[in-house]
Amino acid sequence: MPSAIEILPVDPFDTAAHDAWWGAYAAARRTDMGADALIWTLEESRAEMQQRSATTERRAFIARRGGAVVGSGSLALGLKDNLHSASIAVTVPPEHRRTGVGSALLAHIEAKARAAGRRTFRAETTWPASAPADGGGQPGREFARRHGYDVALGDLQNRLDLPVTETVVDALLAEAPADGYELHSWIGPVPEQFVAEWAALDAALDTEAPTGDLDVEAYSAEVEDHRADEAMQAAQNRTSFGTIAVASDGRVAAYTQIVVSGDDGNAYQWGTLVRREDRGHRLGLRIKLENLRMLQRHAPEVPRIYTYNAESNEHMLAVNVRLGFAPIARMAELQKKLG
Incomplete structure (x- = not known):
């Protein structure tokens, strides 16, 4: 026994x-x-x-x-x-x-x-x-x-093997000109002039993206908390690649982030979100392409990118398919509510 x-x-x-x-x-x-x-x-x-x-x-x-x-x-x-x-x-x-x-x-x-x-x-x-x-x-x-525990949201785990050729990236960029928006990209912490709006978009991701039956609220968006997370990423030997689109009103309209693990060598697509009033301009595709191009130019040794997307998020899944991501697994976000 x-x-x-x-x-x-x-x-x-x-x-x-x-x-x-x-x-x-x-x-x-x-x-x-x-x-x-x-x-x-x-x-x-x-x-x-x-x-x-x-x-x-x-x-x-x-x-x-x-x-x-x-x-x-x-x-x-x-x-x-x-x-x-x-x-x-x-x-x-x-x-x-x-x-x-x-x-x-x-x-x-x-x-x-x-x-x-x-x-x-x-x-x-x-x-x-x-x-x-x-x-x-x-x-x-x-x-x-x-x-x-019930399935509250179903996700797909996708993988993109690198590199994606410049020819493919350029062809896709031509389909997403981002007219009227100014793009900014960087490696490492978010620049001070953008960090408050970046944190707000990042905090809204779990409620703006498909949530299924998840009982979830928007997360706090305090800059000091975001900076603390960046400090933890540095301690984890991770490097962040970020790209945003700034609208004509000066506000951040969209953001995307790829994080590279210095330990396992892989890249992980983290959040991507476009403000509601700026959707319909293919900004999600554009900023992901710009971020991908920056990653490949500055970290050509990275072999692949992994990401998760809700199976109901047809728009983002379509963007990933265009980039060359392929599904390799499924993940269930589970939930149990007490009476």
């Missing part, structure tokens, strides 16, 4: 404890997604967990059985917005699945979220594009289903 499962908090400044926590997470992700697993590196995770954030409280947990780490989990609580919700993650390496580890971790973390006054729990699970579209039979999806 298996020994009892013990759930313990992880001190992010305890190297051994954090590394064991990360190891269980990475092993589980690699099992489920193979070569297409998108895994925060050990040092990226360490920097995030050690950050003293004004916007998010992060907690990590490990499950131990017989002295061995058999699973890991995390809890993230917003401190300035979405005070009704909690983000939960549970990962169990394959050799320890179906032994009660995941259920014990989830029950422990949910109890912590309830104690913090949260009544909407959010989580994510990913499965290969070759699996059924609804995730049927996939470990993460079936685990979530058994524990009352």
Whole structure:
């Protein structure tokens, strides 16, 4: 009979404890997604967990059985917005699945979220594009289903292999002239004259983009919080590539961001958003092309870009198809509401 499962908090400044926590997470992700697993590196995770954030409280947990780490989990609580919700993650390496580890971790973390006054729990699970579209039979999806988590939004994980030829980029740029808009691009932190509006657009992304059935509010848009996130990116050895379009009224009309991991070498497409009053001018395509061209010129060694888009976001998916992105996996944004 298996020994009892013990759930313990992880001190992010305890190297051994954090590394064991990360190891269980990475092993589980690699099992489920193979070569297409998108895994925060050990040092990226360490920097995030050690950050003293004004916007998010992060907690990590490990499950131990017989002295061995058999699973890991995390809890993230917003401190300035979405005070009704909690983000939960549970990962169990394959050799320890179906032994009660995941259920014990989830029950422990949910109890912590309830104690913090949260009544909407959010989580994510990913499965290969070759699996059924609804995730049927996939470990993460079936685990979530058994524990009352519904799919609130379906996403596609897409990959663009680099380089994209200048001929292709130029041809697409000709279709998106951005007349009446001034474009600005940079590498690193957002320039001071643009940072307030960049932060506002970035904070609005989760409510302006398709949200499905997600119970989510707009995030806070304070410049000091954005600068704190940039400092964390630097600590994670990540480099940001940003492009904006400025309208004739002087306001930022659209933004896009690619972040390159200095640890794994890949690029990740982060937010892209166009103000409502500036949509219909193909600005999304234009700024993504300009950002891609900057990335390829300044970081030609980057082999690929990954991104996630809601399956219902037909416009952005069409933009990505034009750029050459191909779907490689699906991700479900899960939600469980307490009565």
